[in-house]
Structure formats: structure tokens, C-alpha cells
Amino acid sequence: MQYWQFWCAALLSFSLVLILFVAFPSSEGLRGGEGGDGDGVGSRQQRPSFRSLKSGSVLSVDSFYFASGSVQEWVVPSLEGVAAFSVEAYGAQGGNFPSEYSEGTPGGMGGYLFVRNISAASFVGQKLYVYLGGQDGTNGGGGVTSGNGGGKGFTLGGGATDMRTVLGDLSSRILVAGGGGGAGSGAVGGQGGGVDGGEGGVCGTGTCAMSGQEGGRGGNQAAGGQPESGGGNSAGTIGQGGNGNYQSGGGGGGYYGGAGGFYFSGGGGGSSYADSRYIIDTNAQGIHDGDGFLLVFVDGCKAGYIFDVPSHSCLACGPGSYNPLTLQTSCITCPGGTYQPLYAQIAESSCLACTNKTVSTPGQASCFSMCPPGSSLSSSSSSACSYCTSGQFSSSPNLSPIACINCPVGYSSTDSATYCSPLPPPPSPLLGLIALLPFCGACFACCYYTNQRVERLSKARVYIDGQGDHKSLQE
Numbered sequence: 001m002q003y004w005q006f007w008c009a010a011l012l013s014f015s016l017v018l019i020l021f022v023a024f025p026s027s028e029g030l031r032g033g034e035g036g037d038g039d040g041v042g043s044r045q046q047r048p049s050f051r052s053l054k055s056g057s058v059l060s061v062d063s064f065y066f067a068s069g070s071v072q073e074w075v076v077p078s079l080e081g082v083a084a085f086s087v088e089a090y091g092a093q094g095g096n097f098p099s100e101y102s103e104g105t106p107g108g109m110g111g112y113l114f115v116r117n118i119s120a121a122s123f124v125g126q127k128l129y130v131y132l133g134g135q136d137g138t139n140g141g142g143g144v145t146s147g148n149g150g151g152k153g154f155t156l157g158g159g160a161t162d163m164r165t166v167l168g169d170l171s172s173r174i175l176v177a178g179g180g181g182g183a184g185s186g187a188v189g190g191q192g193g194g195v196d197g198g199e200g201g202v203c204g205t206g207t208c209a210m211s212g213q214e215g216g217r218g219g220n221q222a223a224g225g226q227p228e229s230g231g232g233n234s235a236g237t238i239g240q241g242g243n244g245n246y247q248s249g250g251g252g253g254g255y256y257g258g259a260g261g262f263y264f265s266g267g268g269g270g271s272s273y274a275d276s277r278y279i280i281d282t283n284a285q286g287i288h289d290g291d292g293f294l295l296v297f298v299d300g301c302k303a304g305y306i307f308d309v310p311s312h313s314c315l316a317c318g319p320g321s322y323n324p325l326t327l328q329t330s331c332i333t334c335p336g337g338t339y340q341p342l343y344a345q346i347a348e349s350s351c352l353a354c355t356n357k358t359v360s361t362p363g364q365a366s367c368f369s370m371c372p373p374g375s376s377l378s379s380s381s382s383s384a385c386s387y388c389t390s391g392q393f394s395s396s397p398n399l400s401p402i403a404c405i406n407c408p409v410g411y412s413s414t415d416s417a418t419y420c421s422p423l424p425p426p427p428s429p430l431l432g433l434i435a436l437l438p439f440c441g442a443c444f445a446c447c448y449y450t451n452q453r454v455e456r457l458s459k460a461r462v463y464i465d466g467q468g469d470h471k472s473l474q475e
Contacts, residue, residue, distance in 0.1 A: 067293040076123040081305030081314030092133035092292040094180035094189035095155030108180025111193010112287035116279040133159030133292030155182035157241035160253035161292035170239040175274040181267030182249025191286030192252040192269035200266025216268035219256030225268035233260035300327040304344035316344040319365030333363040336384030354383045361385040374416035376403035387416040
């Protein structure tokens with residue numbers, strides 16, 4: 001095939017495809033637009049955004065992360081419609097026994113606590129204080145204390161992480177995630193967290209093995225961990241881990257701290273706690289390594305409000321709607337024949353029946369004397385107006401149950417229409433062909449000209465080769 005034949009064939013193929021595309025478009029192009037959802041005033045159709053790290057049931061309006069510094073303030077935001085907030089707290093891991101003295105035994109892991117249903121109304125505008133537990137450094141000696149209640153020993157117990165209402169007041173704590181006990185020489189620290197903190201381990205082999213060894217006991221909900229009878233370690237107390245003695249770990253901080261380890265033993269873990277007014281979703285022992293941290297999630301919205309995804313805020317249900325539940329993303333529309341003039345309503349009974357021969361469509365703040373255009377009376381004995389469905393229309397106010405009439409042939413409408421629109425005529429294949437005539441003409445002209453030029457050049461070559469001279473390059 002000659003080059004000119006190839007390019008002409010390509011142009012002709014492209015022309016054919018373009019003709020088919022213009023003349024016979026996809027059926028999607030013939031479809032009419034879809035009507036509205038008809039859910040009425042206050043409807044929200046977006047899927048909610050789940051921002052909590054722990055629970056997919058929590059719609060977070062906002063979140064706050066605390067991970068540095070021993071004490072921080074948080075002012076509970078005054079957000080309209082917010083029901084409550086949730087807290088995730090992580091206690092610190094206990095200190096690791098330094099590797100230059102043994103195999104580098106790890107301290108007990110910190111606890112994990114997730115608390116829900118903390119009433120926002122109880123604390124709006126109030127300061128709450130976040131105390132973050134810290135893990136100790138290597139070879140922390142006597143007289144050195146860890147952050148927020150870690151005990152003293154050869155290694156320090158991990159500090160608890162808590163939230164309280166009064167600065168410096170342990171009795172005002174509303175939740176606590178316990179810290180892990182410090183490790184002893186060859187002995188792991190007790191796990192922090194849970195109703196009862198874990199007991200520290202002992203060194204059971206080699207030169208560190210001794211009779212009567214006992215790891216520090218964990219704290220619980222009523223008292224700190226108790227030490228070995230007659231030993232040099234000390235008990236945990238409220239909010240404070242006990243001290244370990246020679247090559248042992250300190251107790252972890254917690255609601256009540258763990259006891260320190262007794263000779264080559266790990267300290268006990270501190271206990272976790274939450275106020276009984278709140279819901280404890282998870283209270284797990286021995287979850288977290290490293291320093292403690294805390295997250296606050298301002299939860300989704302109370303009854304009468306809905307969660308708005310774009311703004312991450314609570315919006316009151318508007319007139320003509322209500323919402324009886326918390327953590328919702330859409331309001332319920334009052335039915336036709338009723339009205340509801342207020343914001344943030346929570347009960348179906350707030351939708352009041354129209355009286356004195358008045359009527360209404362769904363989701364109205366007031367009633368009116370006649371059904372508006374785009375609707376008709378549901379029945380002759382009803383005060384409810386129903387919207388016309390797609391393919392029907394009603395052009396004027398009425399009190400008729402048959403006011404919505406069908407569109408004539410060749411016309412269509414969407415829901416609640418007041419008029420019908422003509423359907424667009426289908427595209428004609430002939431129009432497509434006409435539109436492409438200039439392009440096709442140029443294509444054929446190009447092909448014809450190219451063909452003639454090649455033929456002339458071909459004849460010229462034959463003439464030159466046959467005669468053996470160069471008298472002329474033309475025919």
C-alpha cells in the first residue's frame with residue numbers, strides 16, 4: 001500500500017466513526033434529569049463522616065489531640081446542638097531496664113481507655129485539664145520521678161493519663177488510663193490499665209534469681225498495689241505508683257498506682273477509671289508503648305439537630321420537620337395536612353394538624369387555604385396536599401383531588417411540576433452527515449490531489465529512466 005493510500009484510508013475511517021457518533025449518540029444523552037428527593041424541609045442526604053479512631057458510631061463534630069507537655073488545658077467548646085464528647089486516653093509505658101545492665105527488659109505497657117457519653121452541657125465553657133503520662137528515661141535513679149504519678153526505683157513506672165476538672169486535684173479526675181510498671185533487672189513491668197493493674201514480673205534465672213522475690217502488685221479501684229511484706233519497696237497510692245528497691249521497677253501511675261518491685265522485680269501497673277455517669281466502651285490493659293496521649297471527640301448532635309457533613313457542625317431541624325434521636329444526619333418531615341413552625345423540635349407531636357379548612361403539603365411551617373401549584377388535594381375529605389409526580393402537573397392553586405393531570409404526548413415534567421416541557425426531538429442522522437460534508441470534502445480533495453501528484457511523478461520517473469536524458473520532468 002502506498003503512503004497516500006494509507007493516509008486516505010485513515011481519514012476515511014475517522015470520518016465514518018465521527019458520522020456514527022454525531023448521528024447516533026449514546027442513549028444516556030436522551031435521558032431527562034432526575035427529580036428531587038422529595039424528603040422535605042431539613043433533609044440531609046450526605047453519608048456521615050466517621051472521624052473517631054475507635055468507634056464508627058461516633059459522628060465527630062470536632063476533635064482535639066493532646067500529646068506533648070505534662071498538663072494542658074481544654075475549654076469545652078460551646079457548639080449548638082452538641083450532645084456529648086468522647087475521650088480516648090493512653091497511659092504511658094513503664095521504663096525499660098537499661099541494656100548495659102541486663103538484656104534490656106521492657107517496662108509494662110500503658111492502658112487504653114475509651115469513654116463515651118460525657119455530657120457536653122455539663123462542661124460548656126469550662127476548663128478541663130489533661131494530664132499526660134510519660135515514660136521514664138534510662139537508668140532513672142532514686143529521687144527522680146516520672147510524669148503524673150510514676151514511682152521511683154531503678155527504672156521509673158509509666159505515668160497515667162487523665163482528665164480532671166480542677167488543676168492539681170486528683171479527686172476531680174473524671175477518667176484515668178493507667179501507666180505500666182517499670183522493668184526490673186531481667187523482670188518485665190506489670191501492665192497498666194484495666195480495672196486492676198497487672199503484677200510485675202521477677203527475675204527467675206541467673207544471678208538475679210532470689211528466694212522471696214515478688215513483682216509489685218497492681219493498683220485497683222479502691223487501693224494502690226501493696227508491697228512485699230517486710231521488703232524495701234513501697235505501696236502505690238491514689239494517683240501515685242510506689243517505689244521499687246534494688247534493680248527493680250517503680251509502680252505505674254493510675255487511678256490507684258501499682259506497688260514498686262522488690263529486688264530484681266518489675267513494678268505493678270496502675271489501674272484505669274471513669275466516672276460512673278459515663279459509658280466505658282473499652283478499658284484494656286497493656287496496650288500502649290511510649291509516652292501517653294489523649295484524644296477528645298466532640299460527638300454528633302442531640303435530638304432536634306442533625307450532623308452537617310460539610311461544616312462538621314450540628315444544625316437545628318427547621319420548621320416543618322423534627323428529629324427524636326441523637327447522632328442523626330437527616331430530619332423527619334412533617335406529613336401533608338400538618339404544620340410545624342419551630343426549630344429544633346424532637347417529637348412527632350410537634351407536627352400540628354391544619355384546621356379551619358386549611359391544607360398543607362409535607363414539611364410546612366404553616367397551613368394555607370388552597371393546595372399550591374404543583375400539588376393537589378390527597379382526597380376530598382383530607383387536609384393534606386400531595387405533590388404531583390413526574391409526568392404530571394398542576395398549574396394553579398386548588399382544592400381538588402384531581403388537580404394533577406398528565407402531560408400531553410411529547411411533553412414531560414419532574415415531581416411537583418407546575419407545567420410540562422416538550423421533549424427534545426431525537427437527533428437526525430442527516431444533520432450529522434450535513435455537518436461533516438466540509439470535512440469529508442476536504443478529505444476527498446486531499447486524497448484526489450495526492451493521487452494525481454503521485455501519478456505525475458511516477459510517469460516522470462519512467463520517462464527519465466526510459467530515455468536516458470533530462471529534457472523534461474513533465475509529461
